[in-house]
Amino acid sequence: MQTRRLLAATSAIAVLGLAACSGESGSDSSRPDAAQVADTLSADEGFEELGITDDQLMCVSQAYVDSDLSDEALQALIGGDEEYVPSEEDQTVLTDLITGAAGECFSEG
Numbered sequence: 001m002q003t004r005r006l007l008a009a010t011s012a013i014a015v016l017g018l019a020a021c022s023g024e025s026g027s028d029s030s031r032p033d034a035a036q037v038a039d040t041l042s043a044d045e046g047f048e049e050l051g052i053t054d055d056q057l058m059c060v061s062q063a064y065v066d067s068d069l070s071d072e073a074l075q076a077l078i079g080g081d082e083e084y085v086p087s088e089e090d091q092t093v094l095t096d097l098i099t100g101a102a103g104e105c106f107s108e109g
Contacts, residue, residue: 031071032078037061040078059105060097069093 038061041047052060064074069090076084086094 031065032074034058034061034065036078037064037074040080056105060101063097063101063105067093067097069097 038057041061042057064077070087073084073086073090073093075081076086
């Protein structure tokens with residue numbers, strides 16, 4: 001049961017991240033912080049139904065910030081830029097985030 005919840009949660013976060021990155025880059029070129037990423041991810045309509053704790057959300061958000069994901073991709077995520085197309089490198093990083101954050105942020109402790 002925990003494994004299914006973990007897979008559903010990480011898949012949903014990945015979809016939220018990819019959907020947000022498929023969209024208007026912010027004019028601010030600085031790297032967003034984990035709180036900004038968390039606010040963006042949790043603002044999605046169906047987020048509450050995932051059963052993700054605040055600690056898990058912050059863990060995933062910090063993983064995004066600490067990753068090799070470009071500042072531009074993170075800005076697109078925060079800004080909801082629906083026209084932004086992530087580079088192949090950013091797509092690879094996002095894939096790695098899904099598997100890495102899943103193990104680190106959603107494991108039972």
